[in-house]
Amino acid sequence: MNSKKLSEDIEEMIAKAGLSKRAISNYIFCEIEDNFDDEDNMLRFYEKFKKKLKRETTNVSELKRYKEIILRHPSIRKSQQITPNKLTVGAIPESMERNIRGIAKDFLKELESESE
Structure with a gap:
């Protein structure tokens, strides 16, 4: 470079x-x-x-x-963090999608607390 x-x-x-x-x-x-x-x-x-x-x-x-x-x-x-965008394609059940969103939200909160 x-x-x-x-x-x-x-x-x-x-x-x-x-x-x-x-x-x-x-x-x-x-x-x-x-x-x-x-x-x-x-x-x-x-x-x-x-x-x-x-x-x-x-x-x-x-x-x-x-x-x-x-x-x-x-x-x-x-x-530098990537912010997630919700995209529903119907490939997985809605309940599983909610769980994944919850995990992702917790993960982002943890990343934010580490950077402070």
Whole structure:
């Protein structure tokens, strides 16, 4: 995967989750820096992060690392979940369908509680 594609993926994830690049860069900064309460360094990191997403020459391994960190963000994880759509085809009895819906609902609740 090239750096342009990775940058596009990262920007798409950020937009899909409704977050700003600033919020994500702060999240990444806090994950990789020991002194994460330094506002000046956080601002410098944000500026570098924006530039790295624009450049096609950014190191692929660095973008992959950012993507891995971003995927751990609760809002990103939630936006990546697939939401089920009900489709009735009549292939299984209605009672079984209700049971399956109940199981799926419980499963989604469990996933949401894990991400919080």
